[in-house]
Amino acid sequence: MIVPAFAQATRAFDVPSQPATNSIAALARQADAQILIEEGLARGIQTNAITGSYTIEGALIRLLRDTPLDWIRTGPTSFSIISRQEVDSGATPDILVQGRREWTLNTGIKRSENDSQPFIVIDGEQIRKSGAPDLESYLRNSLSVNSGASTAEQANISDSPNRSAINLRGLGERETLILIDGRRLAGTSNSNGNIGQPTIVGIPLAAIERIEVLASSASGIYGNGATGGVINIIMRREYRGAEASVTYSDTFAGGGRGIRADLTGGLSLEGGRTNVTFTASYNRTAPLLFRDRAGLIEDSRRQAFANNPAFFRFSPPLGATPNLSTGNDDPLQLDERFGGATLSSSRATIPVGFRGIAQDGIAGLLANVGNYNLDLSNNRGVNGGRRELLSPVEQFAGSVAARRDFNDWLKVYAELSYTRAGNQRRADPVAATIKLAADAPNNPFKQDVTVTVPFEGVDNRVLDRTLQTYRGVMGAIVKLPGNWQAVLDYSRSRNTTDSDDTPAKVSFAGLAAFQNGTQDILRDVRLAPGFSYTYLDIPYATSSSQTRNDIANLSVRLAGPLPVRLPGGKPTVTLSVERSTQRQAADSFIQNDEEQSTVRISQPGRQRIDAAYGEINLPILGDTHHLPLVRELMVTVSGRYEKYRETGAPYAACYQEAGLLPSLDLAKLCPVTPPFATTQRSRFDPTVSLRWRPIDGVTLRGSYATGYLTPQLSDLVKVAEARIYTTATDVQRGNERIGTEDADFAGSYYLPGSRGGNTDVKPETSTTLTAGIILEPAFIPGFRLSADWTHIRKRNNYANPDQLLSPSTIEQQAAFDAFLARYPDRVTRGQPSGGFSVGPITSIDASVANLVGSNTETIDFAGSYTRPLFGGGITLDARATYVNELSLQEVSGGPVADYAGVITGDFIFLRGGFGAMRWKGAGSLQWTGDKLSLMWQTRFFDSYFVSLDRQVSVGLGAAEVPSQMYHDISGSYAFASGFKLRATVNNVFNRRPPLDTTNASFLYSTFGDPRLANFQLTLSKSF
Template sequence: MIVVTGSRIRRDPLSQDSPVVVVDQSAIQQTGLSAIADVLQRLPSASGGLNTKVNNSGNIGNPPDGGGVGAGSAEIDLRYLGAKRTLVLVDGLRFVNGSSASGIPSTVDLNTIPVGSIERIEVLQSGQSPLYGSDALAGVVNIITKATQEGLQASAQFGTFRAGDGHTQDYNVSYGIKGPTTSVVFGASYVKQEAVRTADRDISQFPNPGQTSCSDAIGGCSSATLGGFISVLGLPTLTPKTVLGGRGRFDITNPTGPNSDFRALVTEDRFNFAPFNYFLTPSERYGAFISAKQELSSSTNFRVKAIYNRRESQNQAAFLPLFVGPDAGNGNLLDTISIDATNPFNPFGVTLSAGKPGEAPANYSTVRRRLVEAGQRTYSQAVDTMSVTAGFDGSFDVGDKKWYWDANAVFGWNDAKQLFTGNVNAQKLGQALGPLALCTGACVPFNIFGGAGSVTPAMLAFVTFDERARSTQRLQDYTANLSGDVFELPAGPVGFAIGYEHRFQLGSFTPDPIIAAGLGSDIPAQPARGSYNSDEVYAEVRIPLLKETPFFYSLEVDGAVRHANYSTSGSSTTYTGSALWKPFQDLLLRGSYAEGFRAPSIGELFGAASRADAPIDDPCTNVPGSPFQTSSTVRANCIANGVPANGSYQEPNGGQLPVITGGNRDLKPETSRTFLFGGVYSPRWARDSGFASSLSIEVNYYDIKVDGAIAPIDAAITLARCANAGDALSCASVQRTANGLISRISGQLQNIGEIRTRGYDLTLSYRSPTTGAGAFGLSLNGNYLQKYSETVPAAVGTTTTSYRGLTRGFPDQSYPKFKGTGVVDWSIGDVAASFTARYIHDVEEFDGKQLDSRIYSDIQLNYSPSFADRRLRFTVGVNNVFNIDPPACFSCTGPNYDPTTYDVPGQFGYLRISYKM
């Protein structure tokens, strides 16, 4: 009997009452991947999550989840319920949450756990809050690290894309010593992943798939142009022929005289920002671990484990789009800058007034240009993570029954720093654009009208600064557990477990002081800090009812209860119950019901307001084919919301709208209920007949409902409900300037309503006997999504949106009806080979555009020479061997595809050599 994920009672893992998928070292190595998150995100029950394909702390900003971006981090999300609803444990204990100096995430960064320290990963595909506490609504990922090892294990791998980029180096070494009473394992890991740039893939050359220039009718290029763009409200020195619809573009050719050479903005003038991003973000990870066990007596052990990881990563965006003026939509001082008539580069002879108190009424809307002179926006993270676990465990006898106990303490630290070079200080920019008489000392008048190349190093030196932010997470977790058999029934012993946990968590985010003061020109943010503690007790009982009787080879029931008291969210009690029935030895049927809860995280409770730039379109814009033109209802609702009735409003920002999100101290815990029914068929006849050395077929049905889900209302839904239905609650969340431009969409976190998902997991595993032709294996693993919907409140009633079979772009997530993975492997003598196929069913965007199905294929060959006692292994592999591109997506935040669901375009090949003493 051993402890398995899904129960606190020691039991036979073959009689598990919950569906558990085990990913061992051989399965990890079979993928050729260097990040555990990438391996786990391939599971059909997984639904993506943040990974190193996500490059979004630049112009996208902080996503509306209360946790910050976590750039360079990696997460696991089960059942499409969000990574924060999947609990990640290490050796059955909590692990400190990650951060990347851009917020206070509520999730473990899987990139902080060295791959070389991992023995296997157990994925419980069912909610189990009664056993494991908060966050386990969708399931539990338990990472089991190496506890014992004898001798040396080492591996070195190099991989690269066929295009010649994305080079990856992966080195792991560990050494184990095992004595009579003492065992020690220690090791180190190093991973270096180089970038894949959007400029080097066809799908990402322009903001939209298939686009060949900014003049294409589809649009998408930015109004923050290289030459500069000005939107005016009526300057006396401009004649009507120089503007179009109230907007004009200043041409850089002759910037000295008023009204020198203005012309109307045309689509060719817009800036193509697409080639300046990452498809795969670069990172380096240094890791080390040690695990030691000392037998203090025949029945008592002392264990200590430590994990350290250093991550240096980077993400990147195009040159800074500098927006100033009352319609700029920055939400800070940049929106109030007036460009004085005495500025030597102001060609109009009059002050461009932003209309702030004490000034003339606003006479211009915005001035925009790309600050190419400052270089690309680059965000560099340095993240240190340390976790130390110490504990005692042992056993004792009560009569003829053996009882097991353990007591553990976990201390975790995560410290992150982020550097962004080239941000603009709005206060200094205002001085450099203001009256010349006030531009004294180090101040250098700024040329915002001169276009690319006109900003001198002296101008940049005065207005730019290096933005530095940091975040921290702290964990203290104390647990004690006791389990054993209470008494015997005719069908077997009654098992019992009880335990206590006390946890303290603290998180903080400290943006650069200039950013906190509202003086930056990129994504604004405010500092945040919070903590909580919890006290929790649980109990579990397993009762065998029948054994080896007709139609009841075995029958047992299992139940658990947990009571938790949070300093921030009050008390909660959850229950679970399950039944296992074997009508005969080869067939296991199971069913369970579980209640769950998730306490609001530190970021969700205490996170300060921050902006995310959502890549969505405003339905109120007056352009050909827009709802404003085609629907009188939409037009009336938009005008009521603040859009000018004369039709002068056209959305200028290239499809990015500001969404303001933030924590909410009035949040209540989420609750859930989960039904699970399934069965496992492992026919003895297949083994007895020689057809298989092992064969099993497993099918599970799940139905999960989350009530009071913590999230903002989707900004696209808010806009649509305001424009289409005039919903008062939605319209109140959309704020516009006097000219109709959206200055903010409120997206504060709240208990929005309900999330509902249900579906089927299907698994087949077969391994042949060893024959003259070798041994063969086949595994099939699939997920059929029957339902996924979200229900949010409206002014009257609620609105339910079904996402099954769809994709949405903010945040990126696709919901295919079916995903499946199949692996065929073969081995004979010194040689082994495997072929893996991953299938993703087609999905649609909300406007009906289809993302066709994809099948990714991977191959791997291994050679373990017998002359080296098969201690050496040489591996060669190719992922995406048929060079399948991801389906093009118009609404996705990523570079025209969904990086949480599909692979980076291109074939990836790798070579690995490994040694085991």
């Protein structure tokens, strides 16, 4: 359909927020257009205020945003207002829907919260109003089904800045599929031979139209990787004119200042036959340093130390002055020069102003035995006061998209986008912890002591790590007979990461000067911080080559109605065939160190998936039939067949020797190319869902779905090993020890076998059942409440049996026995002997295996209420998730670990592990008037255990980290000139995150934001 010139004309609108019947009539008068709406459809609905110059289509989009209403064009100057549920009831890809939107590039079927499956739909404007600094932070804070505990900017969580980690249902990062406009993205690479989850870092909030989330098995719709769920980010295309905005952000306590500029817009050419949209965004944020939150960090340290004086037993904390310890529980003992007394503690701290024992003796030092200096140091060492608590961020994103209607039956489209996310980290060329020798002249103790020194003047240079994502899309839409359409779509995406080399470290000779007392570290080093540092004469300490992943997707989709009519309406069908090819380039990591040098080369990997997919929407019965207890009955059936082929190599060190590298030529260091292996399998996944409305205002829904996940590329090659050590016993031979005793290590047993990957593993699978209810009672206009039960059962989880080979408890031995019972062909036995019916185990296959799996059971709640109030409209939204079960069982008969309500240290540091809190929720209360808008938001994180045994953590002083609740407030005012000012205060009560000792770097719960109370000011202008 060619949009008439009338639709492209810009008009001035001034429509206050009011009941839909009144606002639609006002907009129609101002546009000189005919807009029809049924009175019953408009009952209880409050629309948005709009002020400024827009096309009529742009005005309708803004007027009806965040309401259950949508629009369709019915003529050159006429429109009809319809229910979004009516729009979303078909099985037609969003990109093929006509008349409802200006245009979109979303190849997926548009989903709604009233779908037969429990989709969560997040409006882009709601994200922008939230005041979240980035998309990952918003999804951590406000998406109740996301268990992610940290974000990419939290510098000390892991060595993976710029890489987001979304973890639906707490099943792990790999179980969540990320899409943009329904298309797969190139995954990230971390020099480990595997393809990681695509990153969402750098996606500008201003460019997002909405996000669709399904926290359920979804491979029957989306394919591989959707075992735990899928997130589809749909980008904005509804622009007419342009909007520019500038956002300034800062914290009330200082640090973390930022500036962001966004430009979005679109134009229509050739009378509407050609449409172009563009976006550009620049974001720069200063670091938040440890010293900027000294109160939070130091109080957490003191609390942990008070709870457990042995908390820093093995490594003294970095303080404002040096701290020292024996490194164990042995008490300090003075040297004979100072009387040889055994002291009362294994630890001590250097007094402020202490110049060393040569000048000040030992009295001041003895007075500080048993204590640590827990004040932050004034250096840039790890956890030092001038170290980054939140990394500095510099991001740029831009895109341009176009669609041209050549005639009534052919449209073509294309898009190019680019994202660049820069992140910085510090080099650490000298370890803060030094072992001071017992015979050092400045050591007053009889034993070696471990000293943590706040070194200054070290080459802690800033190192850049830059992630870039390129994405291109092109395609054609063809109108076919019988109201069918086809779309031929090709997309390509590339993700690269470039990292600076780390500078050379201080040499062993240079460290020896500290260890033997030549340079005195047992003093207040701030008095004379000018140490002499002798660096190795090498070009770098570590070097990482560029990592690169590419993915190409080619698909053909057909969609349209079937030539039959059911009592509830015409069935609609989508069919597609696709090929997705993802390639991972070779990369390398080099560590050049006097103690041990290592070279790891990740070989090229490849994954190809051919797929055929179909979805049919069957409106069995509708409103017109007035049958008892059946106002609507809708069944949706989809199925996806995929055949995958993967080729990969093991990720292992090809060079690992003591001392510096003999050469920097990788071909000489690693002359042998590791073996490759290929696996291929096929898989069919169905999805069946039902939506039944027995009476007006009550909707019941349920679904059955499955999912699957392919193995990692590094888990395909099996590697033979001459010695695999084990402590296991053979239950079939009277629990005798397995293997041969090592002649050099009495009591150690080994046997030959294999480790590594395995091409014979089956795909990891999941099955999901959901059941839910939606209440929209007519006697409470504008009210909606839903509750959805979800049960995900995963089987054939990938696991490394290595961990079963060293049992130390009865339960662990039982797990090993269960593994052999399930996989008897994993061992080779000799001839029967010793009166047993089986021979001794002579070899074992400990390569990757399918072990049992996991179960999760959750209930998701969502509620909203909208009504007129004080000349405007008030909207209440809330969403919460309760996790009843999140259990993991590695082998049949083995122990079952329930992670519901458990967040361990591994979960936080690995950023994608297994775990979830019991309750998580968020809500908002918003009033929108003619020009003024006000909103209050609340985020709730339940208490959580820090260990699976749920026992008291001594350092924490409790078994659980307490629950957290944070509140935000925001408001905006629209000026008649097209300017809008928005102000947001996050964490308005300035609540600190609670203590969490699983994170030894800064000891606070990462669900909280160390910015504490912070604000944003946004000024925007529409053109």
